[in-house]
Amino acid sequence: MARVFVPNDTSACSLGAEAVAAAVESALAVSRIDACVVRNGSRGAYALEPLLEVESTDGRIGFPRVEAKHVAALFAAGIPGRSHASCIGVVDQLPFLQRQTRLTFARAGVIDPLAIDAYRANGGFEGLARARILTGAQIVDQIRTSGLRGRGGAAFPAAVKWQTVLEAAGPTKYVVCNADEGDSGTFADRLLIEADPFQLIEGMLIAGLATGATQGYVYLRSEYPRARDVLIRALATARRAGVLGRDACRAGHAFDIELRMGAGAYVCGEETSLLESLEGKRGLVRFKPPVPAISGLFGKPTLIHNVLTLAAVTTILGRGGDAYAALGTGRSRGTMPFQLGGNIANGGIVELPFGATVRSVLQDFGGGSLSGRALRAVQIGGPLGAYLPSSLWDVPLDYEALAAHSAMLGHGGIVAFDDSVDLAEQAQFAMQFCAHESCGKCTPCRIGAVRGVEVIERIRRGERADENVALLQDLCETMETGSLCALGGLTPMPVRSILEHFMEDLVPPRVPNGNGMSR
Amino acid sequence: MPSDAARELQVIREVLAVTEPQSQLLLPTLLEVQRRLGQVPSACVVAAAQHFNLSRADVYGVLTFYHDLRVEPVGDHVVQICQAEACQAVGCRALASHAVRRLGVAMGTTSPDRRVTLEAAYCFGNCACGPTVRIDDSIHGRVTPERFDTLVAALHGPRP
Numbered sequence: 167m168a169r170v171f172v173p174n175d176t177s178a179c180s181l182g183a184e185a186v187a188a189a190v191e192s193a194l195a196v197s198r199i200d201a202c203v204v205r206n207g208s209r210g211a212y213a214l215e216p217l218l219e220v221e222s223t224d225g226r227i228g229f230p231r232v233e234a235k236h237v238a239a240l241f242a243a244g245i246p247g248r249s250h251a252s253c254i255g256v257v258d259q260l261p262f263l264q265r266q267t268r269l270t271f272a273r274a275g276v277i278d279p280l281a282i283d284a285y286r287a288n289g290g291f292e293g294l295a296r297a298r299i300l301t302g303a304q305i306v307d308q309i310r311t312s313g314l315r316g317r318g319g320a321a322f323p324a325a326v327k328w329q330t331v332l333e334a335a336g337p338t339k340y341v342v343c344n345a346d347e348g349d350s351g352t353f354a355d356r357l358l359i360e361a362d363p364f365q366l367i368e369g370m371l372i373a374g375l376a377t378g379a380t381q382g383y384v385y386l387r388s389e390y391p392r393a394r395d396v397l398i399r400a401l402a403t404a405r406r407a408g409v410l411g412r413d414a415c416r417a418g419h420a421f422d423i424e425l426r427m428g429a430g431a432y433v434c435g436e437e438t439s440l441l442e443s444l445e446g447k448r449g450l451v452r453f454k455p456p457v458p459a460i461s462g463l464f465g466k467p468t469l470i471h472n473v474l475t476l477a478a479v480t481t482i483l484g485r486g487g488d489a490y491a492a493l494g495t496g497r498s499r500g501t502m503p504f505q506l507g508g509n510i511a512n513g514g515i516v517e518l519p520f521g522a523t524v525r526s527v528l529q530d531f532g533g534g535s536l537s538g539r540a541l542r543a544v545q546i547g548g549p550l551g552a553y554l555p556s557s558l559w560d561v562p563l564d565y566e567a568l569a570a571h572s573a574m575l576g577h578g579g580i581v582a583f584d585d586s587v588d589l590a591e592q593a594q595f596a597m598q599f600c601a602h603e604s605c606g607k608c609t610p611c612r613i614g615a616v617r618g619v620e621v622i623e624r625i626r627r628g629e630r631a632d633e634n635v636a637l638l639q640d641l642c643e644t645m646e647t648g649s650l651c652a653l654g655g656l657t658p659m660p661v662r663s664i665l666e667h668f669m670e671d672l673v674p675p676r677v678p679n680g681n682g683m684s685r
Numbered sequence: 686m687p688s689d690a691a692r693e694l695q696v697i698r699e700v701l702a703v704t705e706p707q708s709q710l711l712l713p714t715l716l717e718v719q720r721r722l723g724q725v726p727s728a729c730v731v732a733a734a735q736h737f738n739l740s741r742a743d744v745y746g747v748l749t750f751y752h753d754l755r756v757e758p759v760g761d762h763v764v765q766i767c768q769a770e771a772c773q774a775v776g777c778r779a780l781a782s783h784a785v786r787r788l789g790v791a792m793g794t795t796s797p798d799r800r801v802t803l804e805a806a807y808c809f810g811n812c813a814c815g816p817t818v819r820i821d822d823s824i825h826g827r828v829t830p831e832r833f834d835t836l837v838a839a840l841h842g843p844r845p
Contacts, residue, residue, distance in 0.1 A: 430753035443712065446707075507815070
């Protein structure tokens with residue numbers, strides 16, 4: 167029976183995919199077409215959503231931006247073919263997808279996210295099978311060889327965490343998945359869970375095998391209701407299939423995963439705050455040391471990683487640490503699913519080896535601004551990342567290269583702004599957001615962010631601009647050096663980048679008037 | 686017909702009855718009470734403190750830390766407008782002003798008829814398809830002022 171694919175991730179549905187799927191079901195019934203509807207995740211090529219796909223002899227062909235009202239006409243003469251006016255050809259051959267190196271997102275949008283057999287048939291569980299014939303130390307060796315660094319933003323070498331938890335004494339250890347993807351401009355964790363949830367489960371099982379942990383937790387943000395529903399169903403399917411539960415890792419080594427929902431606190435994406443929240447408390451950041459790998463959840467050794475890090479582990483074990491390390495540049499190895507959003511024509515997931523330039527991602531994939539105006543700035547790495555002007559877009563996307571320009575890759579979000587942006591307003595928002603989300607533990611963050619908003623307001627009003635800019639720089643330094651976690655410590659990054667690259671928005675240049683006096 | 690307070694207490698008791706007295710379950714418990722009552726009433730603070738062997742201050746501290754947890758009732762529908770950077774880049778500030786005018790409700794408040802609560806939110810992971818609006822559990826992308834008006838039109842009719 168022919169299959170018609172209609173995506174069901176948050177973004178496709180935000181553009182009407184649910185209604186499209188219902189319309190296709192009804193068109194198939196009315197025209198007595200022998201075909202079924204499969205709800206795939208999404209390819210993450212969001213300019214095309216809702217992207218309807220049908221099977222053809224050449225592969226799956228696509229029909230972009232389908233609206234429910236188009237569906238009856240589309241199926242009027244049976245399953246639409248390549249000759250149909252709205253067909254964009256074979257989806258796998260679209261430049262946006264073909265130019266990518268999809269490892270983590272290879273199955274996204276291809277399979278039904280909840281069909282465990284489809285997961286298995288498309289390379290799923292190969293990493294787990296390899297891991298089962300290795301010792302914990304050998305698994306950690308593969309992670310070390312791969313050069314994998316934490317994908318959540320801090321880029322800490324993953325193998326160091328794994329080794330520490332492996333060596334930690336005691337029978338009770340935990341694996342915690344940080345799915346509190348709060349950075350604006352990032353959506354890779356969400357799409358991975360919505361489009362390929364068994365990959366996350368497999369990654370956590372490998373982590374359990376390596377470290378000896380028997381219990382995993384996924385801490386998911388409440389702003390992702392669809393990811394929650396998919397993960398609840400995927401976990402239930404995995405338990406029914408015996409993938410989770412008794413002997414899940416190997417004979418005698420059980421593993422299960424519990425889903426816990428966040429409650430709208432950005433700071434809980436910070437790992438120690440997340441652990442506090444999992445323990446049922448206020449999400450206050452903890453002092454380190456001790457690091458979570460030694461004393462984490464309930465005081466036990468805990469391996470805590472972002473969704474993408476755990477997902478990458480399946481590729482590393484499946485293909486070998488060497489093969490993964492062969493991709494990338496410098497100390498940034500493997501691929502990174504960059505997330506292109508904001509004012510961009512073709513946003514979505516762009517998974518590439520580290521080292522591509524910002525400009526190539528914006529031009530070759532993004533296709534310029536959505537508005538048609540010139541692009542002026544990109545913010546990379548979420549609300550705590552720097553705003554970069556076009557003069558810096560030839561910097562390669564790797565951790566060290568960006569750090570050398572006082573910027574950061576973070577979780578890989580790239581938000582584009584056109585020339586209508588007021589960067590002074592963005593600088594003020596960076597401080598406002600910190601004030602809104604500060605957990606309150608550190609004074610420089612709790613109070614500094616509020617003062618930061620006030621100082622920037624004064625600068626924008628033109629009140630003693632030079633003095634207040636100096637004060638703002640001083641405040642930034644206090645926050646950077648006096649905050650425990652990245653929220654207070656990195657909020658100055660976007661502010662300082664605007665002071666450095668977009669000063670004209672904060673303090674308009676003095677222009678001489680007709681009297682030769684500056685205004 | 687039991688009073689609101691009695692009904693609230695009944696729901697709180699039902700939730701606690703199926704919850705192990707482990708303090709790690711405090712946050713999921715408060716979320717479940719809110720799911721059923723639309724808010725976490727003050728009676729829940731006392732009951733949860735007893736159940737989990739915590740001080741009332743501990744429970745109140747958790748209740749007031751998380752943005753999602755509410756101590757005031759909300760409207761029948763919650764309309765959230767993403768105000769984070771990716772949506773700012775495509776005009777969410779103007780959309781928020783439009784929403785305030787259209788609904789006649791200030792940001793962060795509930796309409797006098799208690800039909801709609803309007804709030805700012807920070808990122809639904811729909812960053813390539815903004816501006817994004819969440820209405821209850823549905824997320825809508827590329828929301829223009831016109832599309833916003835269509836989306837909220839259904840929220841204003843008589844109660845079913």
